[in-house]
Each structure stands twice: as structure tokens, then as C-alpha cells.
Amino acid sequence: MKTEGARAVADAGGIFWGVWWGLIGLASTQGLVFSAWKDADAALAGAGKALASPDIVDSTLELLEPTVRPTDHTPPARRGVYAFRTFEIAEAAWPEFSALSTGAWKTFEPGYDARIFGLFRYLAVPPPRRRLLLFTNYPSMAVWEKSRLRQLHRGGDDSAPAAKANLSARLDVTDWSRVVIGVPA
Structure with missing residues (x-):
């Protein structure tokens, strides 16, 4: 599916992520397919066309638009685990949410050897709501778990305290969030 999908997306003018x-x-039995x-x-x-495989019996297309990242269409190539975290916020909270996110990444990425590949907006969710997808790579599940805010609140992890302060403030403007963790196929 991966090779066929990549070829089909390229033939149609896209970039297979x-x-x-x-x-x-x-x-x-589920997975995620990304293309730009x-x-x-x-x-x-x-x-x-990326999903035209006999192995895929059902799919949902979500149109996403990059916000502050990515700044190009380079596909992610790091090993490890990927977190696909969805947030829903009020449209009016977007400037603060964006500033808190980008501020956190400065110390979060080096503190956890993480890489933020994108913060995307779901096009199907109109104002006054905004739904976002944060696409982050971690070296392992252990590192992802260490980076969770609840570790800070328990006194367990003190890596990247400035990032965690921003992320804690970001929770205050978030109505809800959920995460899917995946590994490259």
C-alpha cells in the first residue's frame, strides 16, 4: 500500500508523507495516510488515489491546512513514534494558542529530542470553532510518556520547564484534545 500510494500521489501531483x-x-486494523x-x-x-488499494476497505478524507508549521512539504523521515493530537479551541483563542505552541517548541523539541512536523487546521470546522492537528515525532513511547504534562504535576519530569509552562497555559484555552499514536508502516 505504501509504495503504490506514494506512486499514485506523485502521479496526481501530490507529495506522499x-x-x-x-x-x-x-x-x-486502522492507520493514517498523509499527503501534501x-x-x-x-x-x-x-x-x-493514495487509498486505491484492495487492502483499504474504508477511509475518511480530512482536509488540513498548515498553520505555523510545516513551512515546506518535506515528508517526515524520523524513526520512532508519531503523535497525532487533535485540539478544539474557540477561533478567538487561536492567536494565544499559536503563540504558546511555538514558544513551547523552542525548548520542548531539544528537551525531548522531539520534532514538530506540523500544526494543521481542519478546513471542515468553521468559525467560531477551530480544530487543529499537531503532528509530532518522538524517539520512543517512553519519551512521549515522559513529555506529558501530568509528569510535571507529579514532580516526575523536569525537562523543558519553560515549554511545559506554555503547554499548561495552552490547556487553559483548549476545549478538548485527543491523541492517536502511530508508527511508520
């Missing part, structure tokens, strides 16, 4: 199998938050396109029309026309 990859396939991830779910570890947490998905059924054992020049615009929503191109994505609507070409994204289904």
Missing part, C-alpha cells in the same frame, strides 16, 4: 499504523487510539497538495482542490481530486 507516509503511512502510520495505530498503537494508541485506533483499532488494530498544492491546494484543497488538488487534494480532493488526487488524495483518493
Whole structure:
């Protein structure tokens, strides 16, 4: 599926980002496929080609728009685990949410050897709401777990305290969030 999907996306003018199998938050038979396109029309026309495999029996297309990251379409290539965290916030909270996120990344990424590959906006969710997808790589599940805010509140982990202060403040403007953890297929 990965090779066929990558070829189909490239033939349709897109960039294949990859396939991830779910570890947490998905059924054992589910995964995530990401591709980048020049615009929503191109994505609507070409994204289904990545999923044209007899192994895929059902799919959902989510149109996402980059916000502060990524700044280019380079696919992620790091090993480890990937967190796909969805946030819902009020549209009015976006400037603060964005500033807190980008401020946190300065120490969060080096503190946990993590890499933020993207913070995307779901195009299907109109104002006054905003739904976002944060796409982050960690070297391992252990590092992902260490980076959780609850570790800070328990006194367990003191890595990147400035990042954790920003992330804690970001929770105050977040209505809800959920995470899916996956590994590259």
C-alpha cells in the first residue's frame, strides 16, 4: 500500500508523507495516510488515489491546512513514534494558542529530542470553532510518556520547564484534545 500510494500521489501531483499504523487510539486494523497538495482542490481530486488499494476497505478524507508549521512539504523521515493530537479551541483563542505552541517548541523539541512536523487546521470546522492537528515525532513511547504534562504535576519530569509552562497555559484555552499514536508502516 505504501509504495503504490506514494506512486499514485506523485502521479496526481501530490507529495506522499507516509503511512502510520495505530498503537494508541485506533483499532488494530486502522492507520493514517498523509499527503501534501498544492491546494484543497488538488487534494480532493488526487488524495483518493493514495487509498486505491484492495487492502483499504474504508477511509475518511480530512482536509488540513498548515498553520505555523510545516513551512515546506518535506515528508517526515524520523524513526520512532508519531503523535497525532487533535485540539478544539474557540477561533478567538487561536492567536494565544499559536503563540504558546511555538514558544513551547523552542525548548520542548531539544528537551525531548522531539520534532514538530506540523500544526494543521481542519478546513471542515468553521468559525467560531477551530480544530487543529499537531503532528509530532518522538524517539520512543517512553519519551512521549515522559513529555506529558501530568509528569510535571507529579514532580516526575523536569525537562523543558519553560515549554511545559506554555503547554499548561495552552490547556487553559483548549476545549478538548485527543491523541492517536502511530508508527511508520
